Amino acid sequence: SQQGEEDPQALSIQEGENATMNCSYKTSINNLQWYRQNSGRGLVHLILIRSNEREKHSGRLRVTLDTSKKSSSLLITASRAADTASYFCATDASYKLSFGAGTTVTVRA
Amino acid sequence: NAGVTQTPKFQVLKTGQSMTLQCAQDMNHNSMYWYRQDPGMGLRLIYYSASEGTTDKGEVPNGYNVSRLNKREFSLRLESAAPSQTSVYFCASSGIQGVEQYFGPGTRLTVT
Numbered sequence: 001s002q003q004g005e006e007d008p009q010a011l012s013i014q015e016g017e018n019a020t021m022n023c024s025y026k027t028s029i030n031n032l033q034w035y036r037q038n039s040g041r042g043l044v045h046l047i048l049i050r051s052n053e054r055e056k057h058s059g060r061l062r063v064t065l066d067t068s069k070k071s072s073s074l075l076i077t078a079s080r081a082a083d084t085a086s087y088f089c090a091t092d093a094s095y096k097l098s099f100g101a102g103t104t105v106t107v108r109a
Numbered sequence: 110n111a112g113v114t115q116t117p118k119f120q121v122l123k124t125g126q127s128m129t130l131q132c133a134q135d136m137n138h139n140s141m142y143w144y145r146q147d148p149g150m151g152l153r154l155i156y157y158s159a160s161e162g163t164t165d166k167g168e169v170p171n172g173y174n175v176s177r178l179n180k181r182e183f184s185l186r187l188e189s190a191a192p193s194q195t196s197v198y199f200c201a202s203s204g205i206q207g208v209e210q211y212f213g214p215g216t217r218l219t220v221t
Contacts, residue, residue: 004151030207042113042199042212043152088151095159095207096167099144099151 004100023089113213132200
């Protein structure tokens, strides 16, 4: 069964705008990771946040984690056409990752 | 470095046929994984190998077998393919189990 669930399922934004997507999960975790998948390609790891961390930054990415609400958010600032992709959260509870169904982001020029 | 490689890229099978999907990584990773991705469902873990010499079932192991041939290679076998196994299959590896997985390009399998 899928542990994580992303929201929204799809998102369309203008280039330069920010994109925010959320992930909710069900059980306690060791860490939460975000991955990107471009059409027809494999997944690429973006960022990992540990259960004892609340916020993490990497370039234009900002991830938050609220373990009390069992939720995380991924913010992409100043989006570019190259950010068009599907984004997946993955939770690590027992050293195996459980992926959500993903958020499809389309960045319009 | 090639990272994670998978062969073949595409395959069409008839119901009942068998085949093996190959995966290799050149990053000296201990852990390797096989996932399937179906539309709207994200990735589901089929089998994983935490280290050379060990394999364990994931969420959806029925109809599949795996072999961890050595530290580099992890193969997935379908003994008798069924239409329900039509999917895109991804192999992944990680240096530390559960952390930062590196994915191959995928194998698109159609079973008719």
